[in-house]
Amino acid sequence: MRDAAHHRVLVCEDDPAMVRIFQFLLRQQGIRDVMTTANGEEVAPLARQHQPSLILLDLMLPGKDGVGVLNELKTNDETRQIPVIIVSGKESQEQVKQAMMAGAIDYVIKPFEPMELGIRIQTFLDNLNPQSMPDAGGFH
Amino acid sequence: MGEPALDLSEIMDLYKEDAKRMIGQMRFALSRWSEVQQGGPARQELRKLSHQMRGSGRTYGFRQATRICKAMENIVVKLENNRLSANDRVQKSLQAKIDRLAVVFVA
Numbered sequence: 001m002r003d004a005a006h007h008r009v010l011v012c013e014d015d016p017a018m019v020r021i022f023q024f025l026l027r028q029q030g031i032r033d034v035m036t037t038a039n040g041e042e043v044a045p046l047a048r049q050h051q052p053s054l055i056l057l058d059l060m061l062p063g064k065d066g067v068g069v070l071n072e073l074k075t076n077d078e079t080r081q082i083p084v085i086i087v088s089g090k091e092s093q094e095q096v097k098q099a100m101m102a103g104a105i106d107y108v109i110k111p112f113e114p115m116e117l118g119i120r121i122q123t124f125l126d127n128l129n130p131q132s133m134p135d136a137g138g139f140h
Numbered sequence: 141m142g143e144p145a146l147d148l149s150e151i152m153d154l155y156k157e158d159a160k161r162m163i164g165q166m167r168f169a170l171s172r173w174s175e176v177q178q179g180g181p182a183r184q185e186l187r188k189l190s191h192q193m194r195g196s197g198r199t200y201g202f203r204q205a206t207r208i209c210k211a212m213e214n215i216v217v218k219l220e221n222n223r224l225s226a227n228d229r230v231q232k233s234l235q236a237k238i239d240r241l242a243v244v245f246v247a
Contacts, residue, residue, distance in 0.1 A: 017158045017196040024151050060191070089195045110195030111206055115146040 007031050007125055010052040012069070013087070014038035014061055018110070022056055022087075025118040029125075040064030044072045047079045053125060059088040059099065067102055074103035083124065087117070148200060155200045159245045162189050166212075166238050170231070176219070177226040186234070187216040193241075205244050212237050 009031055011022045019036050026034050037046055040061035047055060055073070059066030066086065073079045086099045089110040096107045105124070108117055148155075166189050169175075175182035190212035197205030212234060218224035 015192040015196060017155050017192070017200070020151050020154060020158075021148070021196070021199060024148070025146075028146075089191055111198035114148065114199060118146065 005030050005032060007053040008033040008035065008050060009121075010034075010043070010046060010050065010055045011036045012038075012040070012043045012055060012061060012066075013058045015058075018058070018087075021114060025114060025121065028118060029122050031125075038062065040066065040069045043069045044076065044079060047073060047082055048076065051078075052082060053128065054121070055082055055084045056087050056121075057084050057104075059086060059090050059095070067098055070099060070102040070104060083128075085120070085124070087112070152200065155196070156245055159193065159197075159202075159205070160242075162193055163238060163242050163245065165189055166241070170234055170238065173226075173231055176231075179220065183216060183219065187213060187220070190216065202244055205241060208237050208241050208244070 009022075009026055011019055011026075011034060013019050013022065013036070019038075023034050023036075035046060035050060035052065037043060038061065041063035043055070043057065043061075043064075057066050057069060061069065064072075066088065070084060070086075073082065073084060080103075083105045084103065085106045085108060086104045087108045087110060088095070088099075091109045096109075099107055106120060108120065166186060169182040169185040169189070172180070172182035174180075176186060190209040194206050194209035194213055197203070197209060215224065215230060215234060219226055219230070224230060
C-alpha cells in the first residue's frame with residue numbers, strides 16, 4: 001500500500017476558495033502531489049498523462065460539464081481505473097444518481113464539512129488496492 | 141456530539157480576501173443591471189459567484205454567507221426560468237443581499 005506522500009491527486013475545480021481547501025485537506029494528510037485544473041476540457045488529458053491516484057471533480061466546470069468529463073474518463077482504457085469523487089453543489093437525487101451511474105465512487109455535496117471530506121479521502125486512499133493502482137510514473 | 145471542526149485558521153484569511161473580492165465582483169455584475177435583465181454575462185456572473193460562495197461559505201464556517209448566497213442563486217435561477225421578472229424590486233433585493241454578505245466578512 002502506498003503511503004500518503006506517494007499519492008497524486010487531481011483537483012478539478014474552478015472556485016479558488018474550494019481549491020485552497022482541497023489542497024489544505026490533502027496536505028493535512030501528507031499528500032503533497034496535488035495537481036489542479038479549472039477547465040473541464042483539461043481533465044482527461046491531465047489524467048491520461050499523470051495517472052493520479054484519485055480525482056476530485058466538480059460537476060460545474062467551464063469547458064466541459066462534469067458528467068461529460070466523467071464519461072470521458074470512464075470510457076478511456078488509460079483512465080477508467082482512476083477513482084473519481086464528485087464534489088458538487090448540485091444536490092438533486094437525479095444528479096447524484098447520474099454521476100454514480102457514470103462511474104463516480106462517491107458524491108459529496110457542497111457545502112460540506114471539511115473534516116468529513118478529509119476522512120472520506122483518507123479512508124479511500126488507505127484502502128486502495130496496490131495491485132489496481134495506476135503507475136506512479138516519475139513523481140517520487 | 142459530533143467531531144470537532146477542523147482548524148482552518150491557516151487558510152481563513154485568504155478565504156476572507158477571496159470573499160471580499162467576490163463581493164466586489166457581485167456588485168459590479170449587479171451594476172450592469174440591463175445585462176442582468178436581458179440574461180447577459182452579468183447575470184451569468186451573478187449566478188456563478190453566488191453558487192460558488194454558497195458552496196464555500198459554510199465549508200469555511202460562514203453559514204450566514206451560504207444562506208444569503210443560496211437565496212441569491214435562487215433568484216437568478218428564477219430569472220433564467222422566467223419565473224421572476226427582473227424588476228426594481230428584484231434589483232433591490234439582490235443589492236440588499238450583497239450588502240448583508242459584505243457585513244458577514246467585515247469582522
